[in-house]
Amino acid sequence: MKLSAALQWSNRQVSIQAIGRLLIQVSYGLINFYIPILFVNQMGFSATAVGFALSLCAISEVGGHFIGGTLADSPRFGRKAVLSLAAILGVVVSAVLVMAHSLWLLVVASFVLGISLGFYWTASGAAVMDVTEPxxxxxxxxxxxxxxxxxxxLGVLGGSALLTVVAADPELIFVGCGLMFLAFWALVQGAMTADYPQRPESVPGSGGILSALKDRALLVFMAANIFFTTYVALVTSTIPLYFTNFLAGSDPVPGVSVGSTASLFTWCYIGVGAALQIPTTSLLTPLRRIWVLSGAIALWGIGFALLWAAGTFAAAQFVWAIVALCLLSLASVAYKPFFIATVSDLAPPSLRGAYIAVSSQCWTIGYFIGPLLGGWAMDQSAVVAQRFWLGVGLSATVCIGLLWVFENLRLKLPPVADPGPELSVGPS
Known part of the structure; x- marks a missing residue:
């Protein structure tokens, strides 16, 4: 398996997609992390209002996934064109955020960001599936x-450093986002292949989406994954504000600095995830997938319970926070690759874009629920904000139950034929 991971780096198209993922996540990471902090603590909006604006991103992302999936499978467009559109829309989002001194401009930026996200995740996932064996x-x-x-x-740390330089005009950190989106567009145009499996002419664009929507196993799997995606959304949109405003301490005013929050988040969640992703996947691949997914969700539940402890007990608060973030990171790296691989196993090769578009709605729903629910909780008293994480942790039991329902359905399905990375040529 370690050799397999090394081979993926040597696969030119996987490497290109990985570089693109890094560039795009610098921008998305910076946007998700700093919008709540800047617009709540420096521009004076309520956490609920900002959470609502960010949740609108999820609504437009629905359309982004469906349109992006249809275009990605289309012989007239394909993965490359959809990824280029995602980059261009990202530049537009960055420009709007630089000028956003009112809530309605934040709403506009969130709406366009949702379309960009939908285009990117659908086409990128299909492109990786195209060039790899099952x-x-x-x-x-x-x-x-x-x-x-x-x-x-890089987005979080870079944003923290840039914020100290442009403290008088903090919205200028979004200029960096625009530059990253431009770099991603150049990478797609200059290095990405235009090859992908052709959709049969007998299947119209909407037919692929309808086929995926009729797949009962996929729909149950999506229901389980809504919990996972909500958890990820809470980590990126709510934990920074929770640490900044509610983390227990000896200070009369609870909380830690933005810089400390960025460091905790970067090294304990992001850093641990980057270091453990490939070794964890290598270790878990031989195991039955349902046990891997269930175990990862159990870790999410434990991690959220520890967030309650971090905000409740002043003694060893940073120990609780560090352990919680490390557990949440491990849970994410254990779950995500197998989640995406499971969707690819369910999808016919010529309908990968459609299946990813439908399955990606769990991200849309999760990123709608997460910021909205988290923003509401952070507007409440410290006790409510702290106990909120206990409720989130308990929800993991429902997710595990849905995963086992999916497993029973999956075992009854015939295997999906997959030609592997033998591709036909589409237009650029």
Whole structure:
């Protein structure tokens, strides 16, 4: 398996997608991490209002996934064109955020960001599936996961450093986002292949989406993954504000600095994830996938319970916070590659974009629920904000139950034929 992971790096198209993931996540990571802090603590908006604005991103992302999936499978467009559109929309988002001194501009930026996200994740996932064998996809997506963590980490740390330079005009940190989106566009145009499996002419664009929506196993798997994606959204959108405003301490005013929060988040969640992604995937690949997914969700539950401890007990608060973030990071790296590989196993090769578009709605729903629910909790008293994490942790039991329902359905399905990375040529 370690050899398999190394081979994924030597696969030119996987490497290109990994570099692109790093660039795109520098931007997305910076946006997700700093919007709540800047607009709540420096511009004076309520956490609920900002959480609502960010949740609108999820609504437009629904359309982004469906349109992006249809275009990605289309002979007239394909993966490359959709990824280029995602980059261009990202530049637009960055420009709007630089000028956003009112809530309605934040809403506009969030709306366009959702479309960009939908286009990117759908086309990128399909592109990786196109150039890998089924047995190697977990390791390929592990490589993508490393690039993702490194990109988010660079975005958070870079944003923290840049924030000290442009303290008088903090919105200027979003100029860096625009530059990263431009670099991603150049990479796609200059290095990405335009090859992908052709959709049969008898299947119209909407037919692939409808086929995926009729797959009962996929829908149950999506229901389980809504919990996972909500957890990820809470980590990126709510934990920074929780640490900044509610973390217990000897100070009369609870909380830690933005810089300390960025360091905790970067090294304990992002850094641990980047370091453990490939070794964890290598270790877990031989195991039955349902046990891997269930165990990862159990770790999420434990990690959230420890966040309650970090905010409740002043003694050893940073120990609780560090252990919680490390557990949440391990849970994420254990779950995500196998989640994506499971979707690829369910999808016919010519409908990968459609299946990813449908399955990606769990990310859309999760990123709608997470910021909205988390923003509400952070607007409440310290006791409510702290106990909120206990409730989130208990929800992991429901997710595990849904995963086992999916497993029973999956075992009854016939295997999906997969031609592997033997591709037909589409347009650029």
């Amino acid at each position: 047995s190697d996809r977990s390791s390929a997506f592990a490589v993508m996961g490393v690039a993702e963590y490194v990109g988010i980490g």
